[in-house]
Amino acid sequence: MLDAATRRREAEIAEVARALAAARCAARLAGLGTGAFVVRELLLSVIDELNRAERILASLVSTSSRDGIAGRLC
Secondary structure: OOOHHHHHHHHHHHHHHHHHHHHHHHHHHHHHOOOOHHHHHHHHHHHHHHHHHHHHHHHHHHHHHHOOOOOOOO
């Protein structure tokens, strides 16, 4: 059974993953709702940074798993 600190850390990681997914969806929807080229390009940059953050988070999770702390992204 996992201890309380591990469960709390896993919940925090899952919350960050959900926040990144929600931000990505919001940026995509905003991009669909505008015809302005500059706005779309800025939103694509935001999506790229969200994807980068998610990759970093996944890397941290896999590092923690190797160290004996279970965790994964949704």
